[in-house]
Amino acid sequence: MAIPYPHFIATENAAMDAGILLPSSPSVVFTQDDIKKIAAYKAVEYVESGMVIGLGTGSTAKLAVDRIGELLRQGKLKDIVGIPTSKITHEQALSLGIPLSDLDSHPVVDLAIDGADEVDPFLNLVKGRGGYLLREKMVESACKKFIVVVDESKLVNYIGGSGLAMPVEVIQFCWKFTAERLRRLFEEAGCVAKLRTFGEKEEPFVTDNGNFIVDLYFERSIGDLKAASVAILQLAGVVEHGMFLDMATTVIVAGELGLTVKNK
Numbered sequence: 001m002a003i004p005y006p007h008f009i010a011t012e013n014a015a016m017d018a019g020i021l022l023p024s025s026p027s028v029v030f031t032q033d034d035i036k037k038i039a040a041y042k043a044v045e046y047v048e049s050g051m052v053i054g055l056g057t058g059s060t061a062k063l064a065v066d067r068i069g070e071l072l073r074q075g076k077l078k079d080i081v082g083i084p085t086s087k088i089t090h091e092q093a094l095s096l097g098i099p100l101s102d103l104d105s106h107p108v109v110d111l112a113i114d115g116a117d118e119v120d121p122f123l124n125l126v127k128g129r130g131g132y133l134l135r136e137k138m139v140e141s142a143c144k145k146f147i148v149v150v151d152e153s154k155l156v157n158y159i160g161g162s163g164l165a166m167p168v169e170v171i172q173f174c175w176k177f178t179a180e181r182l183r184r185l186f187e188e189a190g191c192v193a194k195l196r197t198f199g200e201k202e203e204p205f206v207t208d209n210g211n212f213i214v215d216l217y218f219e220r221s222i223g224d225l226k227a228a229s230v231a232i233l234q235l236a237g238v239v240e241h242g243m244f245l246d247m248a249t250t251v252i253v254a255g256e257l258g259l260t261v262k263n264k
């Protein structure tokens with residue numbers, strides 16, 4: 001959806017790089033898509049020739065991957081190796097001619113760029129509402145720098161504070177049992193646990209790794225995030241959760257008045 005951002009200020013270079021015409025009159029209105037693109041392009045300014053780059057997944061990350069492909073084609077970036085965080089990003093990067101590898105061959109990643117679903121004041125994240133959290137976490141925890149690009153609607157006071165899902169990837173075997181154990185862990189926070197489904201037939205969503213997603217919704221804060229993370233990961237049947245704690249090194253926030261860069 002294109003939400004107008006009437007007061008957004010973009011530098012001439014940032015807007016022109018993103019192919020967006022700069023306002024010739026003060027009444028011009030940027031859309032949310034415009035500013036997402038400007039923010040994604042800003043993140044790609046951190047990419048240097050010769051780097052191993054973690055390629056994120058989602059509508060924001062897609063714009064950054066497109067931009068990396070464009071700079072490679074133009075010869076402005078050279079010798080890049082991309083490590084995709086999903087099958088869909090793998091396909092996108094292949095189609096753009098970005099040389100690809102994996103963590104087995106490149107266990108140290110210089111930089112990753114990705115979107116997020118929530119960002120708290122300490123730069124902790126919720127990711128995985130697209131369903132790609134496991135590979136994203138593997139790649140992004142192997143990074144020296146992890147740059148996150150969001151619009152200001154993703155900023156929350158505390159993790160879970162948007163009232164939207166905190167995804168947990170679980171194995172398919174007895175997923176109801178695992179979902180109930182997850183719900184009980186956070187009973188005091190008013191947790192509801194739901195299997196992620198898609199389509200009219202409400203088929204279970206299956207991740208790139210062949211697992212299901214249980215989405216947790218909280219009425220209240222879950223408190224100590226590290227303790228919550230440990231408790232979730234201790235449950236047999238859980239593969240990974242969508243809290244990315246202490247991982248982001250930079251968050252670029254696109255807001256009504258322009259870009260804000262928050263560093264750890």
Ligand SMILES: O=C(CO)[C@H](O)[C@H](O)COP(=O)(O)O
Binds near residue numbers: 058060061116128136
């Ligand atoms: O974690 C993710 C996918 O698993 C995405 O990065 C997250 O959902 C944000 O997506 P978008 O940029 O489309 O808002």
